[in-house]
Amino acid sequence: MYPGDGVRRSAARRVTEQVESIAQGVAQRVIDLVVESLDMNALIAKIDLNVVLGRVDLNEVVDRIDLNQIVDQLDVNRLMARVDINQIVSQIDIEALVKNTDLGAIMVSSSSSLATEAVDQGRSHAVSMDDTLARWVSRIRRNRVGRAEPPELPNTPEEP
């Protein structure tokens, strides 16, 4: 080892540090200038989001999300307190909803009255008597007479 090696190393280290410092400053300045000169709107406009989204495997993303953890962190009561139910309901077109869905039928069937129940029972008993009579006649006649095929009904609305 030569006696001047230590001095040389020390000088080289100092020069290197200064150069690095200058280089960092220059790079920082260049980056600032580049970023300032960039038109982000134009850049975003050039990006085809469909292509980007097409490359994303959403299933994999969704698989990685722990929904239970998210739901656990939700304060549902606080969330619901923020929701204005009246406003939501006022925006619903009830008539269109009833017209376009089975809601009307469900409402009608759920509100079936005692009268409907009585009619159902009456008809049921009548059919029961029909069957009993048919069985008696069938026994008396020793099943000599079969039943004809029922006719196709015309397209009329069914009885409730």
Place this chain on the structure above:
Amino acid sequence: MTAPADADAGLPEPVPSRVGVSQPVPLGGSPQPHVPVGTGETENLRGQHAGFASRFIAFIVDCAVSIGVFMLVLGAASFAASVLTGTSIHWSRANTWVVVAFFAWEFFYYAYFWTASGKTPGMVLLGVQVVGQDGTSVGTKRGLLRTLAFPLSFLLLGLGFLGILLGRDRRALHDVIADTAVVYCWDAREARLRSLAREGGNRQP
């Protein structure tokens, strides 16, 4: 209305297939409202030939309705006459005009309902309907013909109705003459679902 006594104590044996109608059984073997169900799955009676009992009960209801309306009209006419002229009218069965009006009204009653929809009020209640033998709507011609032929079944000492009990397609004499048939038009499956829904609704606290 309660289930018949035999509904709980063992069911009637299954109806032979040739009879062609489903066998009503009580729901869950309990004294609940029962609706007709098949031996396996609930059958839809719609379109099957209606039996004697359903038709007879419908006729009784129609008699009550038509005679009731006729009496009401006579009563209203009598009341109107007493108000307007001060003399009350006493209707009598011996009065020829009353008899003629009664038969005219009965003809109108059945002819109107059969030609219009194939269903009188009694038939609506019992869920039966008059259709053409080919399954089409009755129409004016067949409806009127059926109405005219209807009394014949009575005039032959009721023998005209035997076809409902004995015939393959359960047609009375006036049905044969008018080329019509009477079928069930109510959906037993829907009735069963309604019954189950009510049952479920009653269970809820």
